[in-house]
Amino acid sequence: MEPLFLIPPMPTRTTRILSSVLAAIALSACGNSSSRPAAQSTLDSGPVVAVINDRSLSAQEVKSKLDEQPLFVRSRYATMEKKKEFVDNLIRFELLVQEARRQGMENDPDVKATLEKAMVQKLLRKQQEAAAAAPLDEVELRKYYDEHRSEFIKPERIRVSHIFLVAPTADAALRTKARAEAVKLLADIKSKESDPLKTAFEVAATKTSQDTDSKSSGGDLGYRSREELTQAWGSAFTDAAFALQSASELSQVVETDKGIHLVKLQSRQAGMDQSLEQAKPRIEARLQGERRSKSMESLLERLKSQAKIEVKDSALEQIQIEGAENKPAASQPHP
Incomplete structure (x- = not known):
């Protein structure tokens, strides 16, 4: 996604500002990094490129944002002038972040819900990557092949x-x-x-x-x-x-x-007659998928076993579903 050049020139000052704001938001959307606190250490991040109030923008962060751009867009920021344009968009975005925090939007229910979804997505990715990190050995592959031979050998x-x-x-x-x-x-x-x-x-x-x-x-x-x-x-x-x-x-x-x-x-x-070697990519994908699923199931089981959970059926029953025919639950016979 190109943060700036896809927006055509606009004649008025107001629309130029709006264009810059949209470009800043588009730029931030190119990455998948989460929001950082206002005050941030720049240790091990290279020299500071810009300071926006109490937020330091390091050279490493700028490079990371540049690396997130498609190659054909990234190549346009080789000159100093274009680099300044790029950093200016990052500054605009940071100013908006700081203003949103000043107005207390960190506590907005919609913002919290979005953050929770992002955290869960990142947790799932981390869990699945860890589960798939260990390589599959020949014994596992052969065992699956032998147990599912009909998938690979068919008359x-x-x-x-x-x-x-x-x-x-x-x-x-x-x-x-x-x-x-x-x-x-x-x-x-x-x-x-x-x-x-x-x-x-x-x-x-x-x-x-x-x-x-x-x-x-x-x-x-x-x-x-x-x-x-x-x-x-x-x-x-x-x-x-x-x-x-x-x-x-x-x-x-x-x-x-x-x-x-x-x-x-x-x-x-x-008919089909695939050897183990020919079937390996398919088997590996299947087994890795099973690993990821089992890993998530294990995580959820562990979290459930460590948590105190109580479901209030009486409150749940009162929730009305729009467009659905709400029928009272059938009464259970007393013992």
């Missing part, structure tokens, strides 16, 4: 629909009849699949399929791996299904021990 899966006609191999007559019916169905579906809605297969499955688990959903079997399909319908079915390459492609008539099938490919999901 290719396909989503297929099928029409199934029961025809066990032992019943030759039924099988011949089912095969002929499937051939006829396939020809009929292909003649209708040019419909933009492409529902011919699903309609036929709903009407004709004898797979009770999938017929109501148009024969949809969902996403299955090669192993899952083989376990459910056999290797011939699986080979035919995985041989399909493009969405909506139909198989020829497929024969399995259970009967006769027509298969339609819906979509494919690529």
Whole structure:
């Protein structure tokens, strides 16, 4: 954020002052440092650049504020004239801080609330940084990888629909009849699949399929791996299904021990096979996040155990929530 140059020149003295004030506030907002007391030691901060009443502004503070600026803005303050402009904005801001203190604004409820939020945010950052400081060792990474292997190693899966006609191999007559019916169905579906809605297969499955688990959903079997399909319908079915390459492609008539099938490919999901080395960045981010969460939980548990806390339910119950339907709490039966 550029503290001064983004504000265009203004013709009147009043607007020039306002511009300077806004620039001073914008400059202070670039940093994340908290407000300092009016009287401040400048030991170990380099020489004093400016004194504003009882507040000394050190060279280190000026440099820190400059370092907070974006590089393209910072480069504009190389000359002495521009450095003075920069310091002048810091002086303006400090004068406003001192005036706000003089008027007692440090005790303003809004100011206190803002300060409390800033303190809590800084405490959280400090706690999380401390929790994440220790490096993760190879044992932790390997343990997580082994326990969550399914996140990093997944087989290719396909989503297929099928029409199934029961025809066990032992019943030759039924099988011949089912095969002929499937051939006829396939020809009929292909003649209708040019419909933009492409529902011919699903309609036929709903009407004709004898797979009770999938017929109501148009024969949809969902996403299955090669192993899952083989376990459910056999290797011939699986080979035919995985041989399909493009969405909506139909198989020829497929024969399995259970009967006769027509298969339609819906979509494919690529498999994944990540080694520990490949998965490390993801695992480290996950474990560091868990560390930070556990650290915060531990801190809050410790603070709660050391504090005296009492919640007044009767007072809480009286709080009315605007826009909500306020109902009295259900009375509890007496023992």
